[in-house]
Amino acid sequence: MNTSAVAGAVAVLAADGDDGFFIQVWDILREYWPWLLKGVGVTMLLALTGTIVGIGIGLAIGAIRTIPRDAHSGGLFRRIVLTLVNALLAIYIEVFRGTPMMVQAMVVYFGLDMAFGISLNVLHAGLLVVSINTGAYMAEIVRGGIQAVDPGQTEAAKAVGMSHWATMRSVVLPQTIRNILPATGNEFVINIKDTSVLMVIGTAELYFQGKTIAGISYETFPVYMLIAAIYLVLTFTTTRVLRLLERKLDGPENFTLATSSTTPESILRPGGETLAGRSR
Amino acid sequence: MPAGHASDPQELSADTPAKMHDAEAAAGRSGSDAPAGGGPIVETKDLRKCFGKNEILKGIDFEVLPGEVVSVIGASGSGKSTFLRCINLLEWPTSGQVLYHGQNVLEAGYDVNRYRIHLGMVFQQFNLFNNLNVLQNCVIGQVRAAGVSKAEAKDRAVEYLSKVGMEPYVEAKPRQLSGGQKQRVAIARALSMQPEALLFDEPTSALDPEMVGEVLSVIGELAESGLTMVIVTHEMAFARDVSDRVVFVDDGVIAEQGPPAELFENPQLPRTREFLTRFHAG
Numbered sequence: 263m264n265t266s267a268v269a270g271a272v273a274v275l276a277a278d279g280d281d282g283f284f285i286q287v288w289d290i291l292r293e294y295w296p297w298l299l300k301g302v303g304v305t306m307l308l309a310l311t312g313t314i315v316g317i318g319i320g321l322a323i324g325a326i327r328t329i330p331r332d333a334h335s336g337g338l339f340r341r342i343v344l345t346l347v348n349a350l351l352a353i354y355i356e357v358f359r360g361t362p363m364m365v366q367a368m369v370v371y372f373g374l375d376m377a378f379g380i381s382l383n384v385l386h387a388g389l390l391v392v393s394i395n396t397g398a399y400m401a402e403i404v405r406g407g408i409q410a411v412d413p414g415q416t417e418a419a420k421a422v423g424m425s426h427w428a429t430m431r432s433v434v435l436p437q438t439i440r441n442i443l444p445a446t447g448n449e450f451v452i453n454i455k456d457t458s459v460l461m462v463i464g465t466a467e468l469y470f471q472g473k474t475i476a477g478i479s480y481e482t483f484p485v486y487m488l489i490a491a492i493y494l495v496l497t498f499t500t501t502r503v504l505r506l507l508e509r510k511l512d513g514p515e516n517f518t519l520a521t522s523s524t525t526p527e528s529i530l531r532p533g534g535e536t537l538a539g540r541s542r
Numbered sequence: 543m544p545a546g547h548a549s550d551p552q553e554l555s556a557d558t559p560a561k562m563h564d565a566e567a568a569a570g571r572s573g574s575d576a577p578a579g580g581g582p583i584v585e586t587k588d589l590r591k592c593f594g595k596n597e598i599l600k601g602i603d604f605e606v607l608p609g610e611v612v613s614v615i616g617a618s619g620s621g622k623s624t625f626l627r628c629i630n631l632l633e634w635p636t637s638g639q640v641l642y643h644g645q646n647v648l649e650a651g652y653d654v655n656r657y658r659i660h661l662g663m664v665f666q667q668f669n670l671f672n673n674l675n676v677l678q679n680c681v682i683g684q685v686r687a688a689g690v691s692k693a694e695a696k697d698r699a700v701e702y703l704s705k706v707g708m709e710p711y712v713e714a715k716p717r718q719l720s721g722g723q724k725q726r727v728a729i730a731r732a733l734s735m736q737p738e739a740l741l742f743d744e745p746t747s748a749l750d751p752e753m754v755g756e757v758l759s760v761i762g763e764l765a766e767s768g769l770t771m772v773i774v775t776h777e778m779a780f781a782r783d784v785s786d787r788v789v790f791v792d793d794g795v796i797a798e799q800g801p802p803a804e805l806f807e808n809p810q811l812p813r814t815r816e817f818l819t820r821f822h823a824g
């Protein structure tokens with residue numbers, strides 16, 4: 263039943279028009295590959311920049327929101343400023359998580375021009391929008407990631423006299439980054455797909471390029487099939503690469519004892535089980 | 543043992559100013575905490591701490607002299623940890639004073655981070671930095687808080703790690719160590735800061751029985767070397783062996799204190815007696 267349906271569809275595709283489906287796709291690729299390549303480049307640039315800047319924004323907000331605000335850790339003025347900053351950050355997060363990125367793109371692109379006379383080119387506007395949008399999501403992800411770090415870590419850092427910033431930088435945020443890596447990878451993959459909405463301001467990302475090619479060639483179906491396939495390859499590859507990265511960040515399972523002279527040969531065997539290290 | 547931890551209290555106080563001078567120069571501040579002769583390193587006066595409406599510490603007057611080893615004992619929930627954490631301000635006291643060489647550290651504008659450099663802390667749950675290896679655990683505080691150069695910090699770290707027998711493990715991450723090994727690294731981390739005094743909060747309570755010994759023997763050696771220590775512990779035999787003074791905390795106050803021989807053999811208060819017998823029984 264299923265197989266015959268698939269076979270039928272393939273037959274239809276293959277018999278479509280004068281050329282077969284795959285031949286049409288091949289022709290599109292051959293003719294428009296520079297356009298597609300540019301689309302892939304812009305999409306990946308948007309997604310990667312958005313994610314990296316978003317992580318930066320998220321970590322910075324996380325570090326700011328955890329600054330102690332109790333009565334004894336600073337004067338009244340400091341506390342008022344911190345409260346104000348926290349309120350502004352909360353508004354930023356709510357607004358950018360609570361509105362569609364497509365609308366944000368329009369507001370930023372046309373709004374900056376009308377209000378301040380700043381006319382960005384569409385790529386820069388796209389980079390800006392995807393970065394601050396991702397930043398809002400990352401801020402919430404980072405908050406969860408910081409909460410997942412054992413409070414004992416912060417206490418130990420305080421106990422050796424480290425400042426809030428030193429504690430964040432050397433102890434809490436590195437562990438936070440490890441905690442949020444899966445969710446961040448997810449954001450990256452979402453960005454690859456969702457930057458397609460930036461075509462509303464004319465950013466030449468992959469979907470926009472597809473739309474243009476379809477408009478010129480009239481080969482709507484094969485073009486969008488091709489675009490879909492490219493998106494799939496991008497997201498799939500990204501997912502795999504991130505998983506590798508995750509494993510690498512965890513570091514080796516084993517360690518080597520520093521004084522080889524006192525250690526039996528077997529303990530130092532590469533990849534072998536060490537005294538206290540867990541074996542793979 | 544390091545030069546700063548000589549067994550003779552006299553020698554210790556003679557040596558400390560030089561060490562502190564370094565720390566002060568590094569932190570770009572001076573004169574605020576010059577040690578006063580033979581006075582206590584840390585002192586609390588009428589220290590009180592409330593959590594909400596619950597008053598946990600009800601006025602604690604306490605002092606640690608240079609070179610002194612003080613054990614703090616008492617029933618579970620009596621406020622021992624809270625007291626220790628109030629000393630290095632991991633908990634902020636509700637009222638009273640915490641004096642460091644006579645200066646109230648609760649005053650507005652006092653540099654709390656710099657104060658904490660002079661007081662090491664060893665936790666029940668070890669709290670080693672999970673993202674750092676053993677060596678980095680002992681280096682990071684020196685570099686980020688005390689402004690010690692990386693090279694010197696590393697030398698010091700290795701020195702103290704070998705003192706606790708953990709030098710071969712410099713590359714290991716905390717998750718690769720046993721409980722006893724973690725606690726020894728935690729002690730080396732605290733020592734690497736070259737503190738004037740070390741605070742221990744039940745350093746062996748989270749350990750499997752067979753690892754208690756290795757940690758207690760390290761602490762015992764430190765006590766012998768003349769390091770100033772305040773140790774919250776349920777290990778009565780250990781407290782009796784290493785302490786110069788034992789403090790019995792009950793219901794948020796110091797109920798009784800004295801040399802271990804006196805307090806353990808001849809407790810004055812009925813509640814001290816009751817606690818000690820209950821302890822021996824169970």
Ligand SMILES: Nc1ncnc2c1ncn2[C@@H]1O[C@H](COP(=O)(O)OP(=O)(O)OP(=O)(O)O)[C@@H](O)[C@H]1O
Nearest residue numbers: 593594598616617618619620621622623624625744
């Ligand atoms: N952050 C907190 N918020 C509210 N109550 C707290 C807090 N920390 C401690 N307490 C309470 O204060 C009391 C004393 O706690 P503390 O940990 O100081 O006791 P302890 O003497 O160290 O006990 P143990 O021997 O079990 O470690 C307990 O009743 C505890 O529930």
Ligand SMILES: [Mg+2]
Nearest residue numbers: 622623624744
């Ligand atoms: Mg306790």
